[in-house]
Amino acid sequence: xxxxxxxxxxxxxxxxxxxxxxxxxxxxxxxxxxxxxxxxxxxxxxxxxxxxxxxxxxxxxxxxxxxxxxxxxxxxxxxxxxxxxxxxxxxxxxxxxxxxxxxxxxxxxxxxxxxxxxxxxxxxxxxxxxxxxxxxxxxxxxxxxxxxxxxxxxxxxxxxxxxxxxxxxxxxxxxxxxxxxxxxxxxxxxxxxxxxxxxxxxxxxxxxxxxxxxxxxxxxxxxxxxxxxxxxxxxxxxxxxxxxxxxxxxxxxxxxxxxxxxxxxxxxxxxxxxxxxxxxxxxxxxxxxxxxxxxxxxxxxxxxxxxxxxxxxxxxxxxxxxxxxxxxxxxxxxxxxxxxxxxxxxxxxxxxxxxxxxxxxxxxxxxxxxxxxxxxxxxxxxxxxxxxxxxxxxxxxxxxxxxxxxxxxxxxxxxxxxxxxxxxxxxxxxxxxxxxxxxxxxxxxxxxxxxxxxxxxxxxxxxxxxxxxxxxxxxxxxxxxxxxxxxxxxxxxxxxxxxxxxxxxxxxxxxxxxxxxxxxx
Numbered sequence: 001x002x003x004x005x006x007x008x009x010x011x012x013x014x015x016x017x018x019x020x021x022x023x024x025x026x027x028x029x030x031x032x033x034x035x036x037x038x039x040x041x042x043x044x045x046x047x048x049x050x051x052x053x054x055x056x057x058x059x060x061x062x063x064x065x066x067x068x069x070x071x072x073x074x075x076x077x078x079x080x081x082x083x084x085x086x087x088x089x090x091x092x093x094x095x096x097x098x099x100x101x102x103x104x105x106x107x108x109x110x111x112x113x114x115x116x117x118x119x120x121x122x123x124x125x126x127x128x129x130x131x132x133x134x135x136x137x138x139x140x141x142x143x144x145x146x147x148x149x150x151x152x153x154x155x156x157x158x159x160x161x162x163x164x165x166x167x168x169x170x171x172x173x174x175x176x177x178x179x180x181x182x183x184x185x186x187x188x189x190x191x192x193x194x195x196x197x198x199x200x201x202x203x204x205x206x207x208x209x210x211x212x213x214x215x216x217x218x219x220x221x222x223x224x225x226x227x228x229x230x231x232x233x234x235x236x237x238x239x240x241x242x243x244x245x246x247x248x249x250x251x252x253x254x255x256x257x258x259x260x261x262x263x264x265x266x267x268x269x270x271x272x273x274x275x276x277x278x279x280x281x282x283x284x285x286x287x288x289x290x291x292x293x294x295x296x297x298x299x300x301x302x303x304x305x306x307x308x309x310x311x312x313x314x315x316x317x318x319x320x321x322x323x324x325x326x327x328x329x330x331x332x333x334x335x336x337x338x339x340x341x342x343x344x345x346x347x348x349x350x351x352x353x354x355x356x357x358x359x360x361x362x363x364x365x366x367x368x369x370x371x372x373x374x375x376x377x378x379x380x381x382x383x384x385x386x387x388x389x390x391x392x393x394x395x396x397x398x399x400x401x402x403x404x405x406x407x408x409x410x411x412x413x414x415x416x417x418x419x420x421x422x423x424x425x426x427x428x429x430x431x432x433x434x435x436x437x438x439x440x441x442x443x444x445x446x447x448x449x450x451x452x453x454x455x456x457x458x459x460x461x462x463x464x465x466x467x468x469x470x471x472x473x474x475x476x477x478x479x480x481x482x483x484x485x486x487x488x489x490x491x492x493x494x495x496x497x498x499x500x501x502x503x504x505x506x507x508x509x510x511x512x513x514x515x516x517x518x519x520x521x
Contacts, residue, residue, distance in 0.1 A: 086304020096293030103287025108491030142221030182252030239456030245362030253406020258468035265396035325376025329356025332380030359412030417450025
């Protein structure tokens with residue numbers, strides 16, 4: 001059976017091959033075969049062409065158009081976002097300053113404090129846009145920058161940071177505003193509003209940015225100090241101030257000192273040497289809340305000064321150091337004040353942790369957590385004795401701006417020369433550069449860094465004080481720096497602004513601010 005089928009199949013195939021051979025000998029069949037073969041070849045070619053065209057149109061060109069992704073395409077936006085977040089935190093410190101000053105002042109001058117803080121911010125913004133940023137951060141010479149006025153002809157990013165130029169401007173504006181607000185803290189209760197506007201123009205537009213250029217400008221003489229061909233080349237070390245213990249806080253504190261000296265004490269202020277004591281704050285709840293808001297804002301102030309989210313280890317270290325210094329300073333200030341008065345003093349505790357924050361602002365990038373605790377703890381001690389020193393010198397500083405920002409700013413700047421661990425160099429947009437780490441005296445670095453810090457701090461402190469005294473003296477000549485005796489006794493809120501911050505006080509005679517009786521007239 002199978003053999004019969006195979007034979008039949010074999011015959012069929014043989015017949016087909018014989019028939020195909022016969023037809024190939026015929027011209028008509030040869031022509032038909034060629035046409036059929038050509039049609040099939042063309043059909044296959046058409047299908048292949050269509051498949052290639054669809055693939056090229058819908059898929060291939062998309063991938064071919066993509067250029068290689070550069071690191072800067074990712075890093076610069078991330079660093080810019082980080083800088084803006086930090087700037088917003090620093091700007092939030094204005095709420096803290098406003099609450100701190102309002103709480104430490106007397107109730108009858110609360111509105112005046114609020115107005116000064118708000119208007120100083122608005123004024124600083126316009127001045128820093130017009131001239132301040134140009135003086136401070138543009139190229140010029142060792143003393144002053146002279147490009148980018150009104151932010152004209154500015155590049156897309158600032159220098160080598162890769163951060164968007166205007167984001168960097170926002171960050172630095174928040175710093176400038178902080179310096180201006182520090183100044184007003186020591187002068188509350190007797191400063192005329194017009195006088196405040198006049199000296200604020202000088203601080204935000206000229207003193208802070210020009211002197212700040214020396215340390216933070218791209219070609220400032222303290223920033224380039226110790227290099228060949230620059231200031232003090234034999235020193236071999238430049239001045240360092242990571243986030244502004246000197247540039248922001250010492251400058252602000254020293255200007256506050258000058259203002260306090262020219263103004264004199266508030267009427268009725270009787271110092272301890274004369275059998276009196278400080279005038280009591282009217283709302284410690286507001287003051288303490290303001291202090292804690294400042295602490296929170298400091299997490300933008302210090303870590304944000306890296307300008308780099310890529311330096312994640314540096315950000316973490318700076319944040320931890322900032323926290324530990326504040327904690328140590330708050331406790332040491334509290335205990336030192338207790339030993340002096342046998343009372344657990346809230347004012348000293350708040351100013352204590354603020355002093356620690358000010359002190360760590362300069363060295364926060366280069367010290368260890370242990371060093372942060374030690375230098376912060378010392379700042380807590382310094383601030384208490386600094387307040388007592390001003391009291392002995394009969395200098396009226398209602399919120400302690402001079403010891404907190406001025407004296408502890410100097411201490412923090414010098415502490416870098418003692419506590420720098422010798423592991424960390426400079427932050428960077430991609431990663432830190434630790435090729436030239438800073439090493440302080442306590443870590444075997446000798447006195448070189450301490451000398452550089454002392455020289456920079458001394459030059460800025462003395463220059464600021466001299467210029468600030470001149471400015472305050474000139475403003476005082478206009479008769480606008482201090483309100484009249486009648487206006488001060490009446491109360492700045494009613495005299496300068498026509499309203500009390502606490503109108504409900506009229507219900508109780510004991511709580512009525514001086515001058516409120518005038519509302520009945």
